[in-house]
Amino acid sequence: MSNTVLGCIGCGNMGGAIMRGLAGAEGVTLAGFNRSMARVEALREEIDLEVFSDALSLAERADIIILGVKPDQICDVIEAIRPALNADKVLVSIAAGVTLGAMRNAADGLAPVVRVMPNTPAMVGRGIYGVCLDDPALPAKAAQTVQDLFSSIGKVVVLPEEKFEAFTAVAGCGPAYVFHMIEAVIEAAVTVGFTRQDATDMVKELFSGSCALAEQTNMHPSLLREMVTSPAGTTIAGINHLDRTAVRGHIIDAVLAAYEKGKAMRR
Ligand SMILES: NC(=O)c1ccc[n+]([C@@H]2O[C@H](COP(=O)([O-])OP(=O)(O)OC[C@H]3O[C@@H](n4cnc5c(N)ncnc54)[C@H](OP(=O)(O)O)[C@@H]3O)[C@@H](O)[C@H]2O)c1
Known part of the structure; x- marks a missing residue:
């Protein structure tokens, strides 16, 4: 250079x-x-x-x-x-x-x-x-x-170049999906009684700490999730709700919607 x-x-x-x-x-x-x-x-x-x-x-x-x-x-x-x-x-x-x-x-x-x-x-x-x-x-x-x-x-x-809309839908738009999830967990934390400030600080640390764990251990996210999910415990009750309401499918559909929109906007 x-x-x-x-x-x-x-x-x-x-x-x-x-x-x-x-x-x-x-x-x-x-x-x-x-x-x-x-x-x-x-x-x-x-x-x-x-x-x-x-x-x-x-x-x-x-x-x-x-x-x-x-x-x-x-x-x-x-x-x-x-x-x-x-x-x-x-x-x-x-x-x-x-x-x-x-x-x-x-x-x-x-x-x-x-x-x-x-x-x-x-x-x-x-x-x-x-x-x-x-x-x-x-x-x-x-x-x-x-x-x-x-x-x-x-x-x-x-x-x-043909992969650009796919990359945009995942990584370009991605920060918005992440912030949307962060916002949702902050609202949940406020709902269970934390002040908005404490909820915000705690949830930001939750996301950055979880990413650091995934990066530093290089373990697959499924294994990291299983580590938190003990039998008959609290986390599996929460995860089951996410699965019953197809949150994973909705996230996949959100990325696909951005992908289709990106292809339609190509000029
Ligand atoms: N933000 C994102 O997440 C993101 C992600 C990926 C790609 N991008 C791309 O990055 C590009 C910029 O987005 P941005 O979010 O940075 O927008 P932005 O903050 O509005 O920046 C655009 C800048 O361009 C200046 N400008 C406009 N017309 C100009 C001209 N003819 N000559 C010189 N300067 C001119 C504007 O000046 P003024 O101060 O006078 O308005 C402004 O400072 C876009 O093409 C977008 O698609 C953005």
């Missing part, structure tokens, strides 16, 4: 999180442009960042250009920076649903394109990044640099 200039157009929640994560990476110079300058100026207060006042100047300076804008803005932004594009630059979109083909068309084939699907734990350095390196115009060295950059700030899963 020596002497790479990494620029981000659209330094919002996700673009900003990626830039914060990469701050201090060896051999990487960071550059940013955002529609509202206040947002990118605020980012410069936090990290070492070259700030640009327009997208084209940033694109002229950067080797790798992350497009952190909303999906409906991606192609307009690519068209705006087209005069700066060439085969040595790489365009990286983090937008849901915008295909490599749509990006390549917008770029008129002038620069190789990459798709990355992050998730919100990127904001605390724990993101999972689905990365698609399928563009035949992408040089092997650039593909490696992109992988190295995202591996340095989270877990990278390299995927063919």
Whole structure:
């Protein structure tokens, strides 16, 4: 990753999180442009960042250009920076649903394109990044640099483009499912008499501790659940209720609904 200039157009929640994560990476110079300058100026207060006042100047300076804008803005932004594009630059979109083909068309084939699907734990350095390196115009060295950059700030899963909606339905949308479950257990804890603050603290620790247990023991979740489920005990009574009401099936259906919606939104 020596002497790479990494620029981000659209330094919002996700673009900003990626830039914060990469701050201090060896051999990487960071550059940013955002529609509202206040947002990118605020980012410069936090990290070492070259700030640009327009997208084209940033694109002229950067080797790798992350497009952190909303999906409906991606192609307009690519068209705006087209005069700066060439085969040595790489365009990286983090937008849901915008295909490599749509990006390549917008770029008129002038620069190789990459798709990355992050998730919100990127904001605390724990993101999972689905990365698609399928563009035949992408040089092997650039593909490696992109992988190295995202591996340095989270877990990278390299995927063919046809798997992107599946990855999005599981890992991109996934934090919302988890927070939904966290909320439900907090409500249950309040119902059985804990203060909202105590319930929230306790349940956050419950989820993070359980994930740490799964990670550190590397045991299958079924075995970890069995460890808590003693004969004729309290936990099996709770688990039986979850099974009678098909909670597992509903969670599977939720992921499938997101998957179908993602496929319908592909552009
Ligand atoms: N949030 C997620 O969970 C998530 C997960 C995976 C992927 N993504 C993808 O990440 C992308 C960004 O999402 P986000 O949640 O980070 O949104 P966000 O916080 O609204 O960030 C978008 C940023 O782009 C800026 N912007 C808009 N148009 C621009 C333009 N023409 N030139 C330069 N900057 C422009 C906005 O500036 P202003 O401040 O002026 O509005 C804003 O700061 C989306 O494509 C989304 O699909 C998000």
